[in-house]
Amino acid sequence: xxxxxxxxxxxxxxxxxxxPAEPTASPGSFTTISVVATTDLHGRVEALSWLSGHLQxxxxxxxxxxxxxxxxxxxxxxxxxxxxxxxxxxxxVRAYNTLGYDAVAIGNHEFDFGPVGPSTVPRTDADNPTGVxxxxxxxxxxxxxxxxxxxRDGRAWTPPNIRPSTVVTVAGVEIGLIGVTTTTTPGATxxxxxxxxxxxxxxxxxxxxxxRLRQQGATAIVVLAHAGxxxxxxxxxxxxxxxxxxxxxxxxxxxxxxxxVDVIAAGHSHQAIAHRVNGVVIVxxxxxxxxFSRADLIVDTRSGRVxxxxxxxxxxxxxxxxxxxxxxxxxxxxxxxxYESRTVRYDDRVATALRxxxxxxxxxxxxxxxxxxxxxxxxxxxxxxxxxxxxxxLLRAATPGADVAVYNASGTRxxxxxxxxxxxxxxxxxxxxxxxxxxxxxxxTLADALARGxxxxxxxxxxxxxATARCEAGTVRVVLLRExxxxxxxxxxxxxxxxxxxxxxAGVFEQMQDAFTLQLDRPMREVIIGAVPRExxxxxxxxxxxxxxxxxxxxxxxxxxxxxx
Ligand SMILES: [Zn+2]
Numbered sequence: 001x002x003x004x005x006x007x008x009x010x011x012x013x014x015x016x017x018x019x020p021a022e023p024t025a026s027p028g029s030f031t032t033i034s035v036v037a038t039t040d041l042h043g044r045v046e047a048l049s050w051l052s053g054h055l056q057x058x059x060x061x062x063x064x065x066x067x068x069x070x071x072x073x074x075x076x077x078x079x080x081x082x083x084x085x086x087x088x089x090x091x092x093v094r095a096y097n098t099l100g101y102d103a104v105a106i107g108n109h110e111f112d113f114g115p116v117g118p119s120t121v122p123r124t125d126a127d128n129p130t131g132v133x134x135x136x137x138x139x140x141x142x143x144x145x146x147x148x149x150x151x152r153d154g155r156a157w158t159p160p161n162i163r164p165s166t167v168v169t170v171a172g173v174e175i176g177l178i179g180v181t182t183t184t185t186p187g188a189t190x191x192x193x194x195x196x197x198x199x200x201x202x203x204x205x206x207x208x209x210x211x212r213l214r215q216q217g218a219t220a221i222v223v224l225a226h227a228g229x230x231x232x233x234x235x236x237x238x239x240x241x242x243x244x245x246x247x248x249x250x251x252x253x254x255x256x257x258x259x260x261v262d263v264i265a266a267g268h269s270h271q272a273i274a275h276r277v278n279g280v281v282i283v284x285x286x287x288x289x290x291x292f293s294r295a296d297l298i299v300d301t302r303s304g305r306v307x308x309x310x311x312x313x314x315x316x317x318x319x320x321x322x323x324x325x326x327x328x329x330x331x332x333x334x335x336x337x338x339y340e341s342r343t344v345r346y347d348d349r350v351a352t353a354l355r356x357x358x359x360x361x362x363x364x365x366x367x368x369x370x371x372x373x374x375x376x377x378x379x380x381x382x383x384x385x386x387x388x389x390x391x392x393x394l395l396r397a398a399t400p401g402a403d404v405a406v407y408n409a410s411g412t413r414x415x416x417x418x419x420x421x422x423x424x425x426x427x428x429x430x431x432x433x434x435x436x437x438x439x440x441x442x443x444x445t446l447a448d449a450l451a452r453g454x455x456x457x458x459x460x461x462x463x464x465x466x467a468t469a470r471c472e473a474g475t476v477r478v479v480l481l482r483e484x485x486x487x488x489x490x491x492x493x494x495x496x497x498x499x500x501x502x503x504x505x506a507g508v509f510e511q512m513q514d515a516f517t518l519q520l521d522r523p524m525r526e527v528i529i530g531a532v533p534r535e536x537x538x539x540x541x542x543x544x545x546x547x548x549x550x551x552x553x554x555x556x557x558x559x560x561x562x563x564x565x
Contacts, residue, residue, distance in 0.1 A: 029300065029301060029302060030298050030299065030300060030301065030307065031066065031067050031068075031171050031172070031173055031298075031299045031301050032062060032065060032067035032296050032297070032298055032299075033062075033067055033068050033069070033070055033170050033171060033173055033175065033220070033296070033297040033299060034058055034061075034062055034067065034068070034069045034070070034294055034295075034296050034297075035070045035072065035222055035263055035265070035283075035293075035294065035295045035296070035297060036055065036058065036069060036070065036071050036072070036292055036293065036294050037071075037072050037073065037074060037224075037265035037283055037284075037285065037292065037293040037294075037295075038051065038072075038073045038074070038285065038289065038292050038293075039073060039074035039075065039076065039226070039228075039265070039266065039267030039268070039284060039285065039286075039287065039293075040074075040075070040076040040107070040267050040268065040270055040286075040287035040288065041073070041076070041077050041078070041092065041287075041288065041289050042076055042077075042078075042079055042080035042081070042084075042109070042287060042288050043077075043078050043079060043080040043081030043083060043084030043085060043089075043091075043092060044080070044081060044288040044289040045081070045083050045084060045091055045092060045095045045289075045350065045354060045357075046083075046289075046328065046329055046333075046350075046351075047288065047289025047290065047317055047318070048095050048096075048098075048099060048289060048347075048350045049329070049331075049346050049347050049348065049350045049351060050289075050317040050318055050334060050336055050344065050346065050347075051099070051289060051292055051317050052098075052099050052347035052349070052350060053317075053336065053339075053344040053345045053346055053347050054292065054315065054317060054336070054339050054344055055069065055071065055099065056345065056347065057339050057340050057342045057344065058294075058339075058340070061340060062171070066171060067171050068170035068171035068173070069170070070102050070168065070170050070175060070222070071099065071100060071101050071102050072101065072102055072103050072104065072105075072177065072222065072224050072265050073096070073101060073103075073104040073105065073224070073265075073267075074104075074105050074107070074224050074225060074226050074265045074266055074267030074268075074284070075104065075105040075106055075107025075108075075109075075110060075179075075181060075224070075226030075267050075268070076107035076108065076109040076110065076226065076267060076268065076287075077089065077092045077093075077096070077104065077107070077110065078091075078092040078093075078109075078110065078113075078136070079109035079110075079112045079113075080109075080288075080431065081361070082360075082361035082364055082365055082424065082427060083354065083357050083358060083361040084357075085113075085431075085433075086357070086360055086361060086364065087357055088113045088116065088132045088135075088136075089110075089113065089132065089136050090136065090139065090357070091354050091357040092136075093136045093139050093140050094139070094353050094354060094357075095350050095353060095354060096140065096142065097139075097140065097141045097142075097353075098349050098350055098353045099350070101140075101142045102142055102168050102170075102177070103142050103143050103144075103145050103166055103168070103177045103179065103224060104140075104142060104143075104144055104145065104179070104224065105144075105145055105146070105179035105180065105181060105224035105225065105226045105265075105267070106133060106144050106145070106146045106149065106162070106179060106181055106226070107181055107182075107185075107226035107267060107268060108181060108182060108184070108185040108188035108189045108226065108268070109188070109189060110132075110133050110136075110189075111129075111130065111133065111185070111189040111190065111193040111194060112189050112190065112193075112433070113132035113433070114127075114129055114130075114131065114132065114190065114192070114193045115127040115128050115129060115131040115132070116128075116131040116132055116135050117131075118522075118523070119520065120190065120193075120433040120434065120523075121190050121192045121193060122192060122193070122195075123520060129192060129193040129194070129195060129196060130159070130193060130196070130197070133162070134159045134160070134162065137159065137160060137161040137162045138160055138161060140161060143161050143162070143163060143166045144161060144162045144163075144179070145162075145163065145164065145165060145166060145177060145178060145179025145180075145224055146162060146163075146164065146179050146180070146181065147164035147165060147178050147179055147180050147205040147206060147209050148180040148181065148183075148199060148200040148201065148202055148204070148205035148206075149181065149197050149198075149199060149200075150197065150198050150200055151196065151197065151198075152196060152197070152198060154198075157197060164178065164179070164205070164209050165177060165178040165179070165209050165213060167213060167216070167218055172301075173219050173220065173297075173299050174217055174218050174219050175218060175219065175220045175221075175222055175297075176209075176210065176213030176214070176216075176218035176220070176221045176222070177221075177222050177223075177224060178205075178206055178209050178210060178213070178221065178222075178223045178224070179223075179224045179225075179226075180202045180205055180206060180223065180224070180225050180226065180227065181199065181225075181226040181227065181268075182199075182226055182227040182228075182248055182268050183199050183201060183202065183227075183248070185199050185226075186199060190434075202225065202227060202248070202252050203252060203255045203256065206223055206252075206256070206261065207256070207257065207260065210223075210260050210261055211260070214260070219299060219304055219305065219306065220262045220263070220297050220299070220306050221260065221261045221262055221263075222261075222262060222263045222264075222265065223261050223263070223264045223265070224265050224267075225249055225252065225264050225265065225266050225267065226267045226268050227248040227249050227252065227266060227267070227268055228247060228248065228249055228266045228267055228268040228269030228270075228271060228273075228284055229243060229244055229247030229248065229249045229250050229266060229269060229271065229273050229282065229284065230243065230244045230247060230269055230271035230272075230273070231243035231244075231271070231272065231273045231274070231275055234272065234274045234275075234313035234314060235313075237274055237275045237276045237281070237311040238275070238276055239275075240275060240277065243273065243275060247269065248268075249264060249266040249273070249282055249284070250277055250282070252264070253277035253278050253280040253282055254277060254278045256278065256280055258278065258279055259279065261280050262280070262281065262297060262306055262309060263280070263281045263282075263283065263295045263297070263309060264280055264281070264282045264283070265283055265284070265293060266282055266283065266284035267284060269284070270286060270287035271284065271286065272284055272285055272286050272291065272293075272314040274293065274311050274312065274313045274314060275311070276309075276311065281295050281309045281311055283295050283311065283314075284314075285314040285315070286314060289317065290316060290317065290318070291314040291315055291316045291317060292314070292315055292317065293312070293314060293315075294311075294312040294315060295309050295310070295311050295312070296309065296310040296312075297309055298310065315339070316336075316337075317334075317336060318333075318334035318335075318336055319334060319335055319336045319337045329351050329358060331346040331348065332346075364423055364424070364427075365422060365423060365424030365427070366422055366423075366424065367422060367423040367424075368420055368421070368422055369421045369422065369423060369426065369529065369532040369533055369536075370421075370532070370533040370536050371420075371421050371532060371533070371535075371536035371539050371540065372419060372420045372421065372540075373416060373418055373419070373421060373539065373540075374418055375418055376415055376416070376417055376418055377390055377415060377416035377545060377546075378415045379409075379412040379413070379414060379415050379416075379429070380409060380412075381409050381410040381412070381459075382409060382410075382459055382560060383409060383459055384409070384459065384461065384547060384552055384553060384554055385409065385412065385547060386416075386545060386546050386547040387412045387414070387415060387416055387429060387545075388407060388409050388411075388412040388461040389461065389463070389545050389546060389547055389553070390416065390429075390539070390544065390545030390546070391407055391411070391412055391429060391430055391461070391528060392405045392406070392407040392461040392462065392463040393405070393463045393535075393544040393545050394528045394531045394532065394535060394544065394545070395407060395436065395463065395496055395497075395498075395524065395527070395528055396463040396464050396496060397531050397534070397535050397538075397544060398527045398528060398530065398531035399436065399438065399496040399519075399527075401494050402438065402464070402494050402495070402496040403464050403465075403493045403494045403495070404446070404462070404463065404464040404465055404493050404494070404495045404496070405462070405463040405464060405495075405496045405497065406446075406450075406460050406461070406462060406463075406495060406496075406497040406501060406508070407460070407461040407463075407497065407498060407501070408453075408458050408459070408460060408461065408498070408500070408501060408505075408506050408508070409458075409459040409460075409461055410458070410459075410506070411430065411432065411498065411500070412429055412430070412461075413428065413429060413430070413431055414428035414429050416429060421532060423529060426525070426528065426529045426532065427525065427529070430524065430525040430528055430529075431525070432498075432500070432523070432524070432525060433523045433525065434498055434499040434500050434523065434524055435498075435499045435518050435519055435520055435521075435522070435523055435524055436496055436497070436498060436499065436518075436519045436524045436527055437496070437497055437498065437499050437501075437502035437503075437516040437517065437518050437519065438494065438495065438496045438497075438516065438517050438519065439494075439495050439497075439502070439512075439515045439516045439517065440492060440493070440494055440495070440515075441492075441493055441495050441515065442489060442490055442491060442492060442493070443480050443487040443488065443489050443490070443491040443493055444489030444490065446480065446493060446495060447467070447477075447478040447479065447480050447489070448478070449508050449509050449510075449512065450467055450469075450478045450480075450508065451469065451475075451476040451477060451478040452476075452507055452508060452510060453506060453507050453508035454469055454476055454478070454556070454560060454561065454562040455476050455507070455561055455562055455563075456506060456507035456508075456561055457560045457561035458506040458507060458508055458560070459554065459560055460508060460554065461553075461554075462553045462554060463553075464482075465480050465481060465482050465487065465493075465553075466480070466481045466482075466484075466551075466552075466553045466554070466555075467479065467480055467481070467553070467554050467555070468481065468555040469554070469555065469556050469557060469562060470557050471557060471562075471564035471565070472564075474564050474565070475564055476562050476564055497509070497516075498524055499518055499524070502516035502518070503516075
């Protein structure tokens with residue numbers, strides 16, 4: 001039956017258009033369901049005021065033609081801003097309740113906060129590693145969907161308001177919604193928060209669920225996939241030449257039985273798609289609330305089937321501006337282009353619902369740390385930089401007795417701009433919640449660990465010593481130096497680093513976690529920020545942070561990952 005429909009739709013009569021025609025269908029025989037999808041908001045709740053303005057227009061249009069709007073999100077909702085992180089994502093759920101979301105997928109970063117409370121990973125058997133996700137699900141007026149997250153013994157994962165799928169009725173049309181997340185999820189959050197779950201292949205989770213929903217009467221199936229792809233142009237949905245063919249969501253669409261799934265709302269890759277693959281419409285609209293996706297299901301009300309799907313290109317909510325430009329709650333912060341020939345209005349309900357979150361984040365962001373820097377501390381994820389040196393020097397200064405601090409360049413996420421340094425500035429530099437870890441290591445062991453990291457492409461940032469790497473007999477060798485003099489390998493060093501590196505992240509201290517003791521009382525970010533006022537004078541004089549290019553702390557014989565012929 002579905003196959004016949006697909007063949008029908010290969011004819012020019014129902015060929016997709018990149019812009020939905022208005023009116024999309026004649027009243028009485030067809031119903032239009034506009035599927036609107038967001039993804040990877042990463043806490044940028046301020047963008048939702050403008051998204052809502054677009055939604056209001058679309059909802060009015062669908063009311064007028066007796067259709068409806070389905071609003072979904074493909075995951076990674078809440079990790080990334082003070083507005084969201086200070087409440088472990090409560091602000092995002094409150095905003096989504098305000099906008100009337102119908103369902104969301106759980107993405108990898110939904111696991112980042114771990115158990116409810118300050119610790120982001122379970123510390124005792126009593127800690128629930130998915131406590132925050134479950135708490136947010138209980139607050140949501142829409143379900144969290146996770147069909148490919150199963151318990152260790154293979155059952156569906158079903159805490160209150162979390163389930164594999166759901167059915168919503170929009171304008172009298174039953175639509176089955178299924179959520180899945182990328183199979184790389186355990187490596188893209190702290191894997192300790194996934195110990196009670198297994199991530200199953202997407203296809204294996206979707207097919208039986210979609211077949212069941214169809215049998216129960218669902219007219220259309222929409223998959224919310226926190227798995228993505230990438231296309232570069234959005235003029236012709238059937239032109240796949242500008243798309244990355246091997247991406248996870250494209251592989252999924254190609255493997256699906258024809259006619260089973262109508263639309264995949266994708267995510268995770270922070271890119272955009274508005275295309276059709278193997279008869280399945282895939283939409284994805286960047287990240288951080290910059291844009292939304294739209295696919296209009298045209299449903300034949302007499303046969304109760306989807307006749308075709310109109311695909312819209314990703315719609316920018318703020319007329320070309322980046323998420324950084326929208327980071328204001330002012331109603332004139334952006335000027336969206338007209339949408340469907342109507343003026344897009346700012347919806348102040350989001351700001352009203354989040355009044356307390358915004359005030360708390362603002363106060364914290366503007367808190368002065370008692371030092372003014374006069375140059376830009378630029379950052380790099382690949383090499384030594386003034387910003388990373390500031391972080392690693394502060395880490396050592398904040399840790400009593402530490403001889404050496406080790407950090408990974410990719411952990412520094414922003415530049416520090418000239419001017420009075422605020423909490424918000426430092427938060428952007430080190431947004432992560434992981435704690436610090438200490439160990440007593442010999443210089444020889446530390447040198448071997450650094451060599452291993454360099455081979456894996458990690459640039460270790462160092463405080464308290466310098467390192468020179470070279471190739472010897474086909475392997476990377478690292479020599480540690482203090483004040484210019486090589487350090488005997490048996491020298492004992494008190495080392496402080498991050499929980500991420502200590503647990504084997506980035507390959508530096510691989511298989512060495514037993515050597516480290518975690519300092520659980522505060523996240524590393526708070527430890528570092530707490531040291532800024534105490535170290536103000538040394539920051540200004542350049543003894544802490546900064547980068548002397550004439551005397552790099554790490555000397556390398558070639559680019560990373562370091563390969564010795
Ligand atoms: Zn993601």
